[in-house]
Amino acid sequence: MGRTHEVCGASAFAFAFALLAQRGGQAVWVREAWDRQQINPTGFADISDPSRVTVCNTRDQIETLAVAEEALRSGVVALVVMQLGKALNLTEGRRLQLAARDGASTGLAIIPEGMGSNAAETRWRCTPVFDPDTGVADSTLQHWELIKNKSGTLRVWYVRWDRTTRRITVVPPPRK
Amino acid sequence: MFDGIGRRVVSLWFPRLASERVLRQRPVDGPFVLTVKQKNADRIYCLNKAAEQQGLHQGMPYADARAFCPELQSRVAEPERDNGFLHLLRRWATRYCPWVGFEGADGLVMDVTGSTHLFGGEAPMLADIRMRLRRAGLSVQIGCADTRGAAWALAHYGEGTAPSGDMLSALNALPVAGLRIDDDISVALQRLGLRTIGDLVGVARAPLTRRFGPGLLLRLDQALGAQFEEISPHADPVHFAVRMTLPEPIGLLSDVMLGADRLLVQLCAKLKSHEVGARKLCLTLRRVDHDHQQVELRLARPLRDPKRILPLFERGVAEIDAGFGIDQLRLEATQVDPLPVQQISHVAEGRAGALDDLITRIGTRIGLENIQRFLPADSHIPERSFLVASAAYSEPVAGWNSPNPRPLLLFPPEPIAASGARPPARFRWRRMSLTTGRATGPERIAPEWWLEDENWRSGLRDYWRVETCEGRRLWLFYTPQNPGWFVQGEFA
Structure with a gap:
């Protein structure tokens, strides 16, 4: 709330949608227009409502950051997700933090592995985990690792998305 | 309206409107035609005088015309632009009288009752119309009479002015086709030996009605003034623009925004009276050195609330180079959408409006078409199970369901x-x-x-x-x- 966070790893998108479901309200999703990988509304409809997502296609990362800052500062949207390809420098990261604080909204940057910025409040690494126990095919077991936290300790959780209650449940680590 | 006494109607016919419109922009010497594709063959749509003298005529196959006249130059006709040009002429013609309507695709009809004296009488006015149109490169045939029908007949068959109160003497010698009747009726009348309008007046009316229906005699009565015929003037399209000229140039951002605020209040009042909202706004700032700077604003929703629109202009106005100062502001709504007046309810709708404003602000930076929203679609194909629509032109839709899990x-x-x-x-x-x-x-x-x-x-x-x-x-x-x-x- 009021800060910008970072997430990396293969399950970063799932983390973003889970956060959107938890925050509620409107969301702005900023992506670069050349990226052929796109989010699928029929896929994340189970997690959060696609009608609350507005997608902005930008030309490059500079525009992505400008749009994200504008959206964060307006305070209209609860969550701003930006897909970044390059590492942020301290100025850019700090500006996002200030914008998020002014608008009291949450920013989330989906970054490539190892390209975090120092200004981020927290950084998460989310990876999917194979779940040999459950017989059900649509397992959503993930490993969420808090790898940076400015105001707390680092921790690791194993979580699963519960479709019926539409929320994250923390589960014990899978058996080896 | 006028009770008919002393009514004067002027009918203008532009026999070569389409070709002269093209020739005005690119003059050519020698025969010139416009062609149009009809039933899989290029036919002549409109031709100039030189082509007419070569023996070509309208409706002739273009291939034949080329054989007759090897040096023929041609272009493809654009009837929509001709129509637009006629609208332009109609607007021009309101300088003579306020009551101007269209007469078919190539003519205008003007009710000049009571406005002729402004030009020194009827004949000087007609001469003025003719002179100005000739200077613009348009050939015109003008008929002036007491009724619309008679003016039309005079414009098309024997130019001239009918004396007031006596239509018959002017129309006596004109062919029956001058009554605005179908070709087959006029051919049938000529077979009966009724070649001129004067012939038709002398014939018993009942048998004519029995044979040709009531339309023929209605046209005759309209031409002679026994039956009234109205002229419906074409309304000017509403123009949503306001401007302000300043005695002293301004340059400060706050001053320009203050000026824009005043213009917006005026413009929004006009938008409200027509129950429309602005989609695109264009603020033109004229500088002292006669340079123009424009700020364009595309809105995510039709709007007419000055308080909401003004902050959206801030980013564009801040980028303007004021030079030595700005001395005129002009604000125009270049695109408007219907926006009916709605009942204000106590349920707050501020959030939705705020999101639209955010979309507008982002749209000024990355383009409104790059802001999108997902809509459900009915298809099993994964790529087509949703639509991506522009957020500015769609509403969020609920109703997402997929029977089988789909990837994120x-x-x-x-x-x-x-x-x-x-x-x-x-x-x-x-x-x-x-x-x-x-x-x-x-x-x-x-x-x-x-x-x-x-x-x-x-x-x-x-x-x-x-x-x-x-x-x-x-x-x-x-x-x-x-x-x-x-x-x-x-x-x-």
């Missing part, structure tokens, strides 16, 4: 090396070596044969959800008709 991410199919109808035990994807832990499927999706789609040329697809031991959960498909394995998506 979709990308264009990426081939992997594998064979057989069952998912491979090990495969490489994006330089990662993966082992299948559990595979669920197949879910067969057939292409939609009624839509042509390049990507679905390979036929049926058997989709499998593959959970790898490394963790990644992928969406693979196999194409049995064209054996091959592809990865198309990734689950949570």
